[in-house]
Amino acid sequence: MAKEATRAAYGKALAELVQENENVVVLDADLAGSTKTAEAKKVCPERHFDMGIAEGNMMAVAAGMAASHKIPYASAFAVFATGRAYDQIRNSICYPNLNVKVCATHAGLTVGEDGASHQSLEDIALMRALPNMKVFQPCDGVEARAIVKAVADIDGPCYVRLGRLAVDTVNDPDTYKYEFGKGIVMKKGAKVAIIATGMMVQEALKAAEQLDFDPTVININTIKPIDKDLIIETAKTHDAIVTVEEHNVIGGLGGAVAEVLADQKERCPQYMMGVKDEFGQSGTPAALLDAYGLDAAHIAEFIQKL
Known part of the structure; x- marks a missing residue:
């Protein structure tokens, strides 16, 4: 089957979500083209917010939106989403157990030529150690779409780790079903x-x-x-x-x-x-x-x- 990056699948799923659920809002830190949240902006620009290069502020705003009964999806590169914004994720999202979905792209080594400054190799450890946070990593586009949609119905903070590189599709899109917490x-x-x-x-x-x-x-x-x-x-x-x-x-x-x-x-x-x-x-x-x-x-x- 054709290769697809999990970040690309994220963008497609998010575009569907904002049309299906009026409570879903999207926040991005000046990276909508790379994180693919621009796909959601195309179909629902009034619920897409570019917060600029200010990841900590973006997470705080997402927390406020969640406290107002919205379902915010906040996106940036993984190294920035979990590193620059760790304090806000910890104290503004996880501590009050708010319903924010942190969907971080460009994780891992396969960011490639961008090098060490952009290769997040510790984000799972950071997010996994936070009380109330749930951590996901899909293996292909089929699974990414399923998980991105599933976390909208999972209450509380969620971290979804996504990649830059197009990868082989190993799941059948016609039969795949995601089950929370099951390998x-x-x-x-x-x-x-x-x-x-x-x-x-x-x-x-x-x-x-x-x-x-x-x-x-x-x-x-x-x-x-x-x-x-x-x-x-x-x-x-x-x-x-x-x-x-x-x-x-x-x-x-x-x-x-x-x-x-x-x-x-x-x-x-x-x-x-x-x-x-x-x-x-x-x-x-x-x-x-x-x-x-x-x-x-x-x-x-x-x-x-x-």
Whole structure:
């Protein structure tokens, strides 16, 4: 199927949402063309607000709108949405448990040539640690559209992590259904389970094809609350778990899975693949995934050694 960036799917879903739900409002920090919220502006300009390069103020305004019974979708690049606006997200949105949807694009290494200053590799950790915040990361455009629409009906703060790069579509648009807090077994296998999130799901599926045995591949699209039951069952039925994420190994998906397994008497070894507590660098997405050992070939090589 055709490739699509999750940020592009976000724009399409948002354009539909503002027409379907009169309470949905859209805020952007001077990046509507890049975050794709411009799609919503085209169909409903009176409910699209460009807040300028002032992410903290944007989050505070979103909080006020939520307190006035609106459903604000606030967007910027992930590094700015979670970094520059962390204080406002914490104290103005999460503390009073307001119904704001922070939909951040350009997350992870695959921002590419923009380099370390724009590659958010710690945003999941920041958002996951906040009380009341729920954290999502779709793997493709089909899942992105479903999650963007679903969070409108999920009460309270939500963080949706979206990417710049066009990625393979791995879900069937005619049959896919998003279920809040539930992981998806994309490929049923044995011995090793690869638990991935975001575009790493595609890399995990490609890696599985390169191995001389059939591993299980699981898509965790809701990182908080995470699917504890699926993780525990997977740990009981496999010899090892490998988590794969386009994020720092500290505080992200790997940490979330480890927290689940830490409370279990019966558990298998877990290995984490991700960025090893360092900043990114400038380069093409493919070159960066190779450099940080996160493409399909590196994943397959790592698992084969297990």
